[in-house]
Amino acid sequence: MNRLLRMSALGAALILIGAAAHAADDKTTLPALDIPRALRSVVPLPMAEADLPSVEAREYLKVSDKGLQLECPTFDAKGDLLFCEVFGGTVFRLTPDKQLSSFVPDAELRPAGLAVHPSGRIYMAELGDFGSRGSVVTMAPDGTDVQTVVSRNDGFLPDDLVFDKDGGFYFTDFKGGSSTPSGGVYYIGPSGGKPVLVVPNLRIANGVSLSPDGKTLWVTELAGGRLHRISLANATTIAPFGSSLVYNFVGGGPDSLRIDADGNVYVAMYGQGRIMVMNPLGFPIGQYLLPGRDEGHNLRSTAMVIRPGTDELLIFTNDWDKGQGSTIFVAKALAKAAPSPSP
Numbered sequence: 001m002n003r004l005l006r007m008s009a010l011g012a013a014l015i016l017i018g019a020a021a022h023a024a025d026d027k028t029t030l031p032a033l034d035i036p037r038a039l040r041s042v043v044p045l046p047m048a049e050a051d052l053p054s055v056e057a058r059e060y061l062k063v064s065d066k067g068l069q070l071e072c073p074t075f076d077a078k079g080d081l082l083f084c085e086v087f088g089g090t091v092f093r094l095t096p097d098k099q100l101s102s103f104v105p106d107a108e109l110r111p112a113g114l115a116v117h118p119s120g121r122i123y124m125a126e127l128g129d130f131g132s133r134g135s136v137v138t139m140a141p142d143g144t145d146v147q148t149v150v151s152r153n154d155g156f157l158p159d160d161l162v163f164d165k166d167g168g169f170y171f172t173d174f175k176g177g178s179s180t181p182s183g184g185v186y187y188i189g190p191s192g193g194k195p196v197l198v199v200p201n202l203r204i205a206n207g208v209s210l211s212p213d214g215k216t217l218w219v220t221e222l223a224g225g226r227l228h229r230i231s232l233a234n235a236t237t238i239a240p241f242g243s244s245l246v247y248n249f250v251g252g253g254p255d256s257l258r259i260d261a262d263g264n265v266y267v268a269m270y271g272q273g274r275i276m277v278m279n280p281l282g283f284p285i286g287q288y289l290l291p292g293r294d295e296g297h298n299l300r301s302t303a304m305v306i307r308p309g310t311d312e313l314l315i316f317t318n319d320w321d322k323g324q325g326s327t328i329f330v331a332k333a334l335a336k337a338a339p340s341p342s343p
Contacts, residue, residue, distance in 0.1 A: 004154075011314065015309070018053070019156075027272075032069075034301070038050065038158040039168055040118055041144075041294040042082075042293070042294060042295060042296040042299075043271070043272045043273060043274075043293055043294070043296075043299060045274075045287075046144075046250035046251065048250070049158070049163075049250070049276070049284060049287065052276075052284055052285070052286055052287050053285070053286040053287075054286065054287050054289055055286075055288060055289070055331060056288075056289045056290070057288050057289070057290055057291070057313075057315055057329035057330060057331040058291075058329060058330060058331070059291070059327060059328075059329055059330075060314060060327075060328045060329055060330035061094070061327070062100060062101070062325055062326070062327050063092070063100070063326045063327065063328060064267070064325050064326045065137070065195075065325040066304065066326065067083045067300075067318045067319055067320040067321060067322075067325060068087075068088070068200050068318055068325075068326040069082055069084065069085060069086040069087055069300070069302070069327060070084070070085060070302060070303070070317070070318055070326050070328075071084050071085070071086055071111065071112050071113070071256070071302050071316065071317040072084045072111060072112060072113045072114040072124075072160070072256075072303060073114075073304070073305035073314060073316055074114045074115055074116055074126075074305060075116070075305070075307065076116050076122075076141060077116070079095075079287045079308070079309075080093050080094065080096075080306070081093070081094040081095075081314070082093050082094075082114055082116070082122065083303075083316060084086070084111035084112070084114060084116070085111075085285055085326075086110055086111060086112055086127065087110065088104070089104050089105075089106065089107055089108070089109045089110060089125050090102050090103075090104050090111075091103055091105060091111060091114070091122075091124075091143060093105070094145070099208050103142065103143040103257045104143070105124075105137075105139050105143040105144070106137075108148055108300070109124065109126045109137065110126045110127040110128055110129075110130070110134070111123035111124050111126050112125055112126060112127050112159045112160065112204045113124070113158065113159055113160035113171070113172075113256075114160070114337070115161050115162060115163055115169065116340075117163065118163075118167065118340070118341075119136070120141055120204070121138050121139065121140060121141070122138065122139050122141060122143075123136060123137070123138050123149070123161060123163075123306070124136065124137050124139065125158035125159055125160055125161045125171050126158065127157055127158070127159060127174060128157065130144050130157070131157075132150040132156075132157060132175065133153075133155075133157075133268055134152065134156055134157040134158045134159075134174070134198060135148060135150050135151055135152045135154075135158065136148075136149040136150035136156075136158050136161065136171060136188075137149060137158075142314075146295065148218040149192065149294065150167055150171070150188070150195060151189065154195070156171075156173050156175075156186070156195065157163050157173055157174040157175050157183075158171045158172065158173065158208055159171070159172045159177070159205070160172050160206060160207055160208050160256055161208065162208050162209050162210055162339050163340075164210060164214055164235060164341055165214050165278075166190050166235065166253075167190035167341075167343040168187060168188055168189040168190045168235060169187070169188055169207075170186065170187050170203035170208050170217065170285070171184070171185070171186055171188070171195070171208070172184075172185055172202075172206055172207070172208045172209075172219065173186060173202075173205055173283035174204055174205060174206065175204065175205075175220075176202065176203045176204050176205075176223060177203060177204065177223050178203055178223045178224065179203075180203065181201040181202055181203050181224070182201075183204050183205040183221075184196045184197055184198070184199055184200045184201065184202050184205055184336075185202070185204040185205055185208060185217070185219055185230075185236055186197035186198060187236050189235065194235050196236045198217070198230075198231060198234060198236055198237075198238070199219060199228065199238070199243070200219070202219065202221050202224065202228075203221045203222070203223040203224030203226075204221060204222040204223040204224070205219060205220075205221060205222075206219075206220045206221065206222040206254065206255055206256065207219065207220040207254065207255060207256040207257035207267065207268070208220075208257070209257050209259045209265070209298065209332060210256055210259070210341070211259060211263050212259065212261055212263055212338045212339070213230055214232075214341065215229065215231065216229060216231055216232065216280075217230040217232055218257055218259065218265055220254035220255065220256075220257055220267060221254065222252070222254060222255060222270070223252070224252065225249045225250075225251075225252040225254060226244070226245055226247065226248055226254070227246055227247040227248075227249070227251070227257075227265075227267065227278065227282060228243065228244065228245055228246070228251070229243075229244045229246045229281075229282050230242060230244075231243075231244075242306055244282070246278075246282025247268075247278065247282050247284065248280070249269065249276075251269075251271070251272060252271070253269050253270040253271040253272055254267050254268070254269060254270070255267070255268040255269070255270040255303065256268050256302060256303035257302070258303075258304055258305055258306060259338050260306055260311075260333055260334060260335040260336065260337060260338055261278035261335045261336045261337060261338045261339070262280070262334065262335040263279075263334075264277055264278065264279055264280065264285070264334050264335060265277070265279075265280070265282070266304050266306075266333070268301045268302055268303050268304055268315070269301060270300060270301060270302055271299050271300065272288050272293070272299060272301065273289065273290040273292070273293030273297070273298045273301050274288060274289050274290060274293065274301060275287060275288040275300040275301060275313075275315055276311060277334060278339065285334075286334070287299060288313070288315060288331050290315065290317055290329055291329070292319075292320075292324065296322060296323055297319050297322050297324050298317045298318075298319055298324065298327065298329075299317070299319075299320075300317055300319070300320055301315060302316050302317065302318075303315075303316045305314065305337075306333050306336065306337035306338075306341070307337060308337045308339075309336065309337065310336060310337065311330065311332055311333040311334070311335060311336050311337075312330060312332070312333070313330065313331045313333040314328050314329070314330055315329040315330070316328055317329065
């Protein structure tokens, strides 16, 4: 009996010694975060978006070994892809068989948005001196006969533009900052005239597009990190209670946007190497990821476009100073391209 008591006492003592040692270890070992691999990416997907259906796009064309700021893709009536490089003022033309050429309509222009009028003339939104002196110009398909629609003296920084079915167009005014809502969206009718303010008080208004029926205007705020869905009563009037802020992006950077024939909205996430897709009500439903993004490559995803008559989605990005140049990537869109508006 005494032996059993002694063994019990010894066991209790050993337990106490072990607990004391464990307590000492707890005091010397600091609590540490265990960061999952997915969150160790240079640009981790936000938790609310990490489970969205995702696919990695593949390379379509290496445009340059240099980090060119590729922007403003659109297609002309011949099916050639037009896009631009902002800082060099270059407009590129890519044929369906991938023959690449370029022209510079005016060495002073800083193109950020292109759209082709039903007449065939190319309209360009350009950022000018990146201060308060941008313009909208129009030119012949070969880049000649440049004419001014919105002058640099008018005080705008036009960044992107889209035509409506009447032949007028909306353009974004790329002014402001995260705490300075001085940008907006303006409209110029088919007969020209002064720009009419439609959506005010935006923090660097960037992408702009119209739903397939022309009744809903979509706009991104680059510095505000937001997506707006605007119901229109007419070309220049927002419908009663028709302005909605439908999405706030994590990490900022919503750039250009495009809409497919089903009304889905594709938003380029600048600095994140991906394209988000929202349904016609603004709910996120998927995303396209660019190769190398987790390691910090191809993050400057600026724009995308769907080839007319197809569901081929072309995504534009550059690697800036990381060594992988400027590239167009390709994937399958959720639907075919929305038809071009016809007056």
